Amino acid sequence: MEYMIKNKNEQLTNWVNEYSDKLYSWAFYKTSKKEVAEDLVQETFLSAFKSFDNFKFESQPQTWLFKILNNKIIDYYRLLARNIEQVTDDEFLSKKTTDALFNNSGQWVSAPINSQWEEQEHLLDNVDFTTVLTNCIKKLPQNWRIAIESKYQEEKKATDICKELDITSSNYWQMIHRAKLQLKICIEKNWIIK
Amino acid sequence: MRFFKLSCKKATEMVEKEKINGLSFIDKLRLKLHLSVCKACRGYEKQSTLIDDFFLKTSASDIDNIKIEENPKLKETIINRLDNES
Numbered sequence: 001m002e003y004m005i006k007n008k009n010e011q012l013t014n015w016v017n018e019y020s021d022k023l024y025s026w027a028f029y030k031t032s033k034k035e036v037a038e039d040l041v042q043e044t045f046l047s048a049f050k051s052f053d054n055f056k057f058e059s060q061p062q063t064w065l066f067k068i069l070n071n072k073i074i075d076y077y078r079l080l081a082r083n084i085e086q087v088t089d090d091e092f093l094s095k096k097t098t099d100a101l102f103n104n105s106g107q108w109v110s111a112p113i114n115s116q117w118e119e120q121e122h123l124l125d126n127v128d129f130t131t132v133l134t135n136c137i138k139k140l141p142q143n144w145r146i147a148i149e150s151k152y153q154e155e156k157k158a159t160d161i162c163k164e165l166d167i168t169s170s171n172y173w174q175m176i177h178r179a180k181l182q183l184k185i186c187i188e189k190n191w192i193i194k
Numbered sequence: 195m196r197f198f199k200l201s202c203k204k205a206t207e208m209v210e211k212e213k214i215n216g217l218s219f220i221d222k223l224r225l226k227l228h229l230s231v232c233k234a235c236r237g238y239e240k241q242s243t244l245i246d247d248f249f250l251k252t253s254a255s256d257i258d259n260i261k262i263e264e265n266p267k268l269k270e271t272i273i274n275r276l277d278n279e280s
Contacts, residue, residue: 012276020269025262038268045272049279066257106201108234118240124248133248151214152249170211177210180242 008052015061016045022062023069030073040076044069077150091141098181115188129191136186144179147172200228206238213246 020041027037047068048055055064103109123129137145200208205228211217217225229236 009276013273016269016272016276020272021262021264022257024265024268025260026257028263029260038265038271041268042272042275045276046279049276102201102203106203108202115234116237118237118244123244124251130248133245148249152246173210173214174207176214177207180210180238180245181206183245184238184241 008049012045012049012052015048015065019062019065020045023065026066027069027073031076036076040069040072043072047072074150077146080146080150091143094141094144094182095178097185098178101181101185115184117187117191132187132191133183136183136190139186140179140182144175144182147175148179151176198224198227200224202228202232202235205229205232205235206242209235209239209242213242 023041023044024037027040028034031037031040044065048065055061101109117123117129120126137148140148205225208217208221208225212222212225229239
């Protein structure tokens with residue numbers, strides 16, 4: 001028994017040395033917050049320690065650890081999404097901007113000249129365009145960004161995720177709607193159709 | 195017929211609702227009808243899908259493509275914590 005425990009600790013220490021940087025970089029990429037990423041990686045190894053017996057040695061430790069980490073990232077987003085109802089300042093401003101796209105009866109106010117950017121082909125392969133879009137996403141109010149990014153965290157269908165999020169689903173898709181309108185405004189401001 | 199009429203704001207909202215929750219049969223019809231006559235909303239729908247595709251593409255971007263940052267302090271913290279666990 002003593003031997004087993006020692007073995008387990010050694011194994012995990014090796015894994016920390018080998019994979020923690022990679023796990024940390026991934027968590028940071030996904031959350032953009034240093035402290036959050038560090039916590040998530042720590043929790044990942046603690047979970048791995050506790051469920052070490054479930055690890056099958058024929059599978060890759062990296063795959064296993066990333067699976068645990070990705071679940072932690074999803075949980076993190078879920079928790080954030082639950083607290084989403086609070087309206088922040090940047091959200092208030094963005095709401096005003098997106099509301100201004102429509103008049104009182106809900107019809108589009110005049111469309112800017114380059115409002116039809118979607119007509120261009122292979123936009124997602126165009127580095128200039130994806131750079132603009134990436135910057136626009138960064139500028140979204142944090143809550144909206146969380147809402148929209150959590151939508152793609154899993155390979156699951158959006159409907160499943162929404163059920164799991166269990167924030168009033170109407171709030172959720174309204175938020176996605178606003179986020180996309182804001183992205184539309186931002187793209188039309190910064191992307192010039194050639 | 196008035197019941198069937200949708201504003202553009204509502205219609206684009208329903209585009210998102212449909213992707214997430216799905217729509218009732220009646221709402222589906224209302225949206226279809228609106229999109230068939232409203233070019234700006236059809237444009238929105240395409241843009242929305244394009245943004246979805248972008249997110250799907252980037253979130254699938256694999257772990258091997260990100261820049262690795264070293265964090266030796268974190269390493270140490272975790273190893274210490276694991277020692278205390280046993």
